[in-house]
Every structure is written in C-alpha cells, then in structure tokens.
Amino acid sequence: MYSNPNIPEDINTSKEHPLKEFSVLLIGALVLLVTATIVLGFLGGWLAGKIPFSVEVKITNLYEVPEKEVSSQQQKVQVYLQNLADKIQKTQQMPAEMKITVHYLSGDTLNAFATLGGHVILYRGLLEKMSSENALTMLLAHEIAHVKYRHPIKSLGRGVAASIAISAISGSVDSTALGEAGLLTTLKYTREMEQQSDVEAMHTLNTIYGHIGGGSDLFKEFQKMRDKEDMPEAPAFLSSHPLDQDRIDHFETIANKQHWKLTGKLTPLPAVFNSITHH
Amino acid sequence: MEQIIITLVLISLGYFFGRHAEKRHYKSIIQREQTMNALPAIASRIPPSDGYYQQTLVSGNVVIANDYFKTFAAGLRNLFGGKVSSYESLLDRGRREALLRMKKEAQDLNAQLVFNVKYETASISKGNNNKMPMIEVLAYGTALNKI
Numbered sequence: 050m051y052s053n054p055n056i057p058e059d060i061n062t063s064k065e066h067p068l069k070e071f072s073v074l075l076i077g078a079l080v081l082l083v084t085a086t087i088v089l090g091f092l093g094g095w096l097a098g099k100i101p102f103s104v105e106v107k108i109t110n111l112y113e114v115p116e117k118e119v120s121s122q123q124q125k126v127q128v129y130l131q132n133l134a135d136k137i138q139k140t141q142q143m144p145a146e147m148k149i150t151v152h153y154l155s156g157d158t159l160n161a162f163a164t165l166g167g168h169v170i171l172y173r174g175l176l177e178k179m180s181s182e183n184a185l186t187m188l189l190a191h192e193i194a195h196v197k198y199r200h201p202i203k204s205l206g207r208g209v210a211a212s213i214a215i216s217a218i219s220g221s222v223d224s225t226a227l228g229e230a231g232l233l234t235t236l237k238y239t240r241e242m243e244q245q246s247d248v249e250a251m252h253t254l255n256t257i258y259g260h261i262g263g264g265s266d267l268f269k270e271f272q273k274m275r276d277k278e279d280m281p282e283a284p285a286f287l288s289s290h291p292l293d294q295d296r297i298d299h300f301e302t303i304a305n306k307q308h309w310k311l312t313g314k315l316t317p318l319p320a321v322f323n324s325i326t327h328h
Numbered sequence: 329m330e331q332i333i334i335t336l337v338l339i340s341l342g343y344f345f346g347r348h349a350e351k352r353h354y355k356s357i358i359q360r361e362q363t364m365n366a367l368p369a370i371a372s373r374i375p376p377s378d379g380y381y382q383q384t385l386v387s388g389n390v391v392i393a394n395d396y397f398k399t400f401a402a403g404l405r406n407l408f409g410g411k412v413s414s415y416e417s418l419l420d421r422g423r424r425e426a427l428l429r430m431k432k433e434a435q436d437l438n439a440q441l442v443f444n445v446k447y448e449t450a451s452i453s454k455g456n457n458n459k460m461p462m463i464e465v466l467a468y469g470t471a472l473n474k475i
Contacts, residue, residue: 050376051368051441056361061420063413067347067401070413074404081407221406 082218090211097206098199102147102167105202109166125321127153130171130189133182137190140253143197151189159274161188163195165202176322178270181315183263187250191267194249200242247296248303260313261304268296338396346395350417357424364431369442369469376441380475384437387468388429391452392422394461402461415461422465423447434471445469 119127130151138149149167157174164170169192179185195201254261272293304311375381394402398414405412426447434442445467452462 051370053361053365053368053370055365056424058358062417063411065413067397067414068343071397071401071404074401074408078404078407218407221403 078218082215085214085218086211089214090207093210094203094207096210097202100202100206102144102199106148106166109164109168122321122324123153123155127151129319129322133186134169134189134193136257137186137193137253140256141190141193141197141249143193147196149193149196161192163192163201165205167196169193169196178274179318180266180270181263182318183254183258183315184266184270185318186257187254187264187267190250190253191246194246194253195238195242197249198242198245200238200246204238204242244299247299251300251303251307251309255307255309258313258316260310261300262311262313263315265297265300268293268300272297335400339400340397342396342398342400346397349395350421353421353425357421357428360428361424364428364435367431367435367439367442369427369431369434369445371443371445373444375443375470375472381472382475384434384439384471384473385468386430386433386437386439386442386471387466388426388431388433389464389466390422390425390429391462391464392418392425394418396460399460419449419463419465422449422463423467426465426467430467430469434469437471437473439471439473441472442469443472 130153134149134151138147143149147167149169152168152170153173153176154170155173158172159174159178161169161171161175169189171189171192175188176185179188251261251264254264275293301311303309375383394415398418401414402412405414427445430445431442446469448466448468450464450466452464453460
C-alpha cells in the first residue's frame with residue numbers, strides 16, 4: 050500500500066565532473082578580471098590625465114615632508130641637481146607652472162623616481178654610478194619627462210581604477226587570491242610610458258650637448274648592476290622597465306633614425322658632486 | 329603571491345578530502361536507504377484508515393559543511409550565474425541523511441509507517457561571509473504503530 054522506491058541518482062545532482070566546471074569558471078573569471086583591470090585601468094589613467102597639474106601640486110603639498118638638516122656639501126649637490134633639472138625642464142619646453150623639485154637623498158638605494166607634484170627623488174646610491182654629467186642628464190631628463198607627460202598621476206589613476214575592478218570581482222567571489230592574480234596586471238608605469246620618457250630624455254641630451262654620448266651608459270650600468278647582484282631580469286611582460294638590452298638597442302635605433310651623434314665629448318661631473326658621492 | 333599559493337593548497341585539499349568524504353557518504357546513504365525501504369515515509373497528510381494507530385513525532389536532523397573547493401567554485405559561479413552544481417550534492421546529501429535519521433528513530437519505535445513527512449533547511453553560516461557555508465536539514469513526520 051505504501052512504499053518508498055530507490056531514489057534515482059542523477060536527477061537532483063549533476064553527474065558532470067566537478068573539475069570540468071571549475072576550470073571553465075576559473076578561466077572565465079581570470080579573463081574577466083584581466084579585461085576589467087586593463088579596460089578600467091586605461092580609463093582611470095585617461096581620466097587622471099585630465100586633472101590639472103596645479104591640483105596635483107595642491108594634493109601633494111598636503112603631505113609636505115619637513116626638510117632635514119643637511120651638510121653644506123649635500124646642499125651644494127642639491128643646488129647643482131636643481132639647476133640641472135631647471136635646464137632640462139627648459140629644454141623639454143614644459144609649461145611654466147610645472148615646477149620640478151629635486152630631492153637629493155643620501156641613502157644607498159639604487160633608485161631614482163619621479164612622483165606626484167613634480168617631485169623627483171634621487172638617491173646617492175644611484176648617483177654614485179653616474180660616469181659623467183651626460184649620464185646624469187639622461188637619468189634626470191627621463192624622470193622629468195615622466196612629469197611632463199603626467200605619468201605619475203596617470204599611473205595612480207590607473208592603479209586606483211584597476212584595484213576597484215579587482216576588489217569588485219574578487220569580492221563577489223570572496224577570494225583575495227583572485228585579487229592578487231589581478232594585481233599582476235597593474236604595474237607602476239607602463240612600458241610605453243618608460244619608452245616615451247627614454248625618447249624625450251634622448252632628445253634633451255642631444256639638445257643640451259649636441260650628441261647623445263653617455264646616455265646609454267645608464268642602461269649599461271643597470272645591466273652591470275643586475276649581473277653583479279645575480280638578479281635575473283624579470284620577463285619583459287611582467288617588468289615595467291623595458292629590458293636593459295632592449296633599451297640599449299632601442300636607444301641606438303632611435304639615435305640612428307634621428308641622425309643623432311652616438312658619441313661626443315663627455316662633460317665630467319663637478320667636483321662638489323664627486324666629493325659627496327665617492328667616499 | 330603567497331595568498332595565491334595558500335588558496336591553491338586549500339582548494340586542492342578541499343577537493344580531495346571533500347570528494348572522498350562525499351563518495352563515502354553517498355555509499356552509506358544508498359546502502360542504508362535500501363535496508364530502510366521496508367519502512368515507508370510518505371508526504372501524505374491522511375493517515376491509513378484500516379485501524380487504530382499510536383502516533384509519535386519522529387525527526388532526523390543533520391548539519392553538513394561545504395568544503396573549500398566547492399565554496400570557491402560556487403563563488404566563481406556567482407560571477408556568471410547559472411546552476412550551482414557544487415551545492416546540489418551537498419543539499420541532496422543533507423535531505424537524504426535527515427530522512428534516514430528520522431526513519432531510524434521510527435524503526436526503533438517499531439513503526440510501520442511515517443506519514444506527513446516534511447523538510448526544513450537552514451543555513452547556519454548565514455550572513456557570515458568569512459565562514460564556510462554550513463547547512464542544517466531537518467526531516468520530521470508522524471510515526472504510526474498499529475495498536
């Protein structure tokens with residue numbers, strides 16, 4: 050009268066292998082994440098580029114760092130670097146309201162970078178590696194070109210938009226790991242930005258000295274440093290700076306195209322500079 | 329980067345242990361269902377009219393947690409929509425296990441039939457995003473003993 054039949058096994062549950070569905074979904078999610086990061090990042094960078102430079106300066110002034118006590122030697126280097134920066138700025142025909150402020154830091158860090166508000170930070174560690182004023186000009190002109198083309202604010206806009214995209218997607222999946230995978234696609238400056246700055250810096254070098262000799266010393270120095278530290282270069286895809294060898298090759302290609310002289314008389318660095326950097 | 333590695337390890341652990349546990353559970357469910365078939369449980373609200381019966385409330389309750397792999401897969405599914413197959417087997421197991429436990433109670437009472445059987449489900453982890461999803465399934469009905 051009453052009975053319970055055996056429950057059939059394929060009605061309420063799916064017989065498909067769980068890994069199949071999982072891999073399709075995971076690939077889909079990663080594609081979505083990367084696309085959203087790139088598209089939103091691009092839009093964010095484009096919009097940020099529309100922010101007037103005066104606003105950028107106002108924002109950075111809120112975070113003004115108090116000047117530290119520095120020796121007179123350091124002050125002299127600072128003045129020298131600032132004067133060089135001013136000369137480069139004029140050569141690059143930057144709008145007058147774009148004021149470049151050079152900050153010389155006595156740390157050992159092998160780094161130099163341009164940041165929001167036209168601030169260019171140079172570390173003694175990297176300055177010590179400069180073989181001539183020409184190489185230094187190449188470095189400084191490269192960083193100043195970043196400011197000229199609004200790269201710091203553009204990359205900030207890109208980063209913010211991209212991280213919003215990432216957190217929206219990884220939040221809905223409830224996974225921070227997916228967010229980290231998305232972060233791999235956002236780098237500080239794009240390779241296009243670096244190349245644009247390289248070309249601008251070469252242009253500056255040629256205008257000031259009449260040749261671009263010493264300019265590629267900078268990249269060769271980077272290559273040497275990497276060899277010494279036994280630090281393999283990250284694959285070009287992941288690294289924001291183009292590979293050193295690519296940069297050296299690119300440097301020569303551009304020079305040939307523009308008929309710039311690759312060699313010429315190098316200007317030595319001033320004595321005050323050497324006194325502080327070569328202990 | 330470490331976050332990615334940790335998640336991958338958790339997903340694979342969840343996959344292997346979760347799948348193993350599910351297979352074992354299904355095996356046990358199917359086997360017990362076959363032996364319990366002698367005691368029918370039906371949804372009808374009308375009791376049999378062929379005599380007098382002692383009526384007792386019987387219930388079976390089960391709580392099952394999801395594994396990391398299934399939770400992650402369901403999260404991915406959240407992006408695109410569609411059938412969340414990774415949760416289907418979890419709920420299927422929950423319902424069948426709850427019914428079996430209810431039948432076990434009725435069997436211990438030497439009942440001949442359980443009628444008016446109903447299910448209730450609840451999410452224990454409800455609203456807490458940091459917790460693995462956990463479900464409770466309750467099956468209850470009226471067991472009949474012929475007097």
